[in-house]
Amino acid sequence: MRYSREHKQETHDRIVRKASVRLREKGAHGIGVADLMKEAGLTHGGFYAHFDSREALVIEAFAYAMDRSMEHWRKLTGEASPEKRLALITESYLSALHRDNPGHGCSIPALGAEIARESPKTRKAFAGKLDEMVEMMTDYIPNMPRKAARKQAIATLATMAGTMLLARIAGSSELSDEVLKAGRDSALDGAKREPKAATARKAKQN
Numbered sequence: 278m279r280y281s282r283e284h285k286q287e288t289h290d291r292i293v294r295k296a297s298v299r300l301r302e303k304g305a306h307g308i309g310v311a312d313l314m315k316e317a318g319l320t321h322g323g324f325y326a327h328f329d330s331r332e333a334l335v336i337e338a339f340a341y342a343m344d345r346s347m348e349h350w351r352k353l354t355g356e357a358s359p360e361k362r363l364a365l366i367t368e369s370y371l372s373a374l375h376r377d378n379p380g381h382g383c384s385i386p387a388l389g390a391e392i393a394r395e396s397p398k399t400r401k402a403f404a405g406k407l408d409e410m411v412e413m414m415t416d417y418i419p420n421m422p423r424k425a426a427r428k429q430a431i432a433t434l435a436t437m438a439g440t441m442l443l444a445r446i447a448g449s450s451e452l453s454d455e456v457l458k459a460g461r462d463s464a465l466d467g468a469k470r471e472p473k474a475a476t477a478r479k480a481k482q483n
Contacts, residue, residue, distance in 0.1 A: 289327045292317045296338035297345075301387040302380035305335055305395065332395075336402045339392070342384040343406040347413055354417065362417040363433065364465055370437045371461040376444045376453065385434075386441040410434065429467065436464040 295317045299308045310331055311321040328334045353369055354362040369375070370383065379387045385407070392403045414430035415423065440460025447453035 285327075288317075288319065292319070292327060292334070293337050293341050296334055297342040298380040300335065300338050301342060301382065301384060305388055305391040310334075332399055335395075336399055339384055339388065339403060340406055343410065346383050347410060350413065359417070359419040363414065366414070366417065367433065367437060367461060367464045371440055371444075371457050371464065373449070373454070373457065376441060376457065377449060379445065383438065383441065385438040386445065389438065389442075432467055433464050436460055436467065440464070 292313065296313050299313060299316065310324050313334075314321050314324055324334075328337075349369075350366050354365050357365055375382045389403075392399060395403075411427065411430050411434060414434055415427045418426040418429055421429070437460065440456060440463075444453045444456045444460070447456055
């Protein structure tokens, strides 16, 4: 039985969506192709009609997850003033809700350590999406030169992702909550401090 191009694309997208959740929940190697296809309502044998390899699926699923994270940020900050956008992202990211739902959260703390051990092709795809995320956060840091804003965006994202990783290691506990609060305070303080420092440097130069 031959399926239309539209049906094949819908099936392909469904596999990617399912995989993006399960990979974030169980890790890059925590679930096999057969189980992923079963969850998508398909047979193992149909996998290679959609993907050249398991690596190709991991790359697509990761990219999909990163895109969803950035879309969430856009919706979250859509009505906010420029100076409040980064704080909104930080508070949403470093929350118990995000900690307890890795399958629907950011891929960096969920898969980053594993991706770092994957092939150059997979790491390159991950790095490309990471750079998109950094650029988006840079756009949310107003009143600063672009280079300084990007530096602050990288520092903030690194703080957020590292905090979330440690919070998940600690589980749903007092320590985990303490880690979330400390990371949240640090990220917010850094975001507030750098514009003031940039203003002071500019005034000194003048």
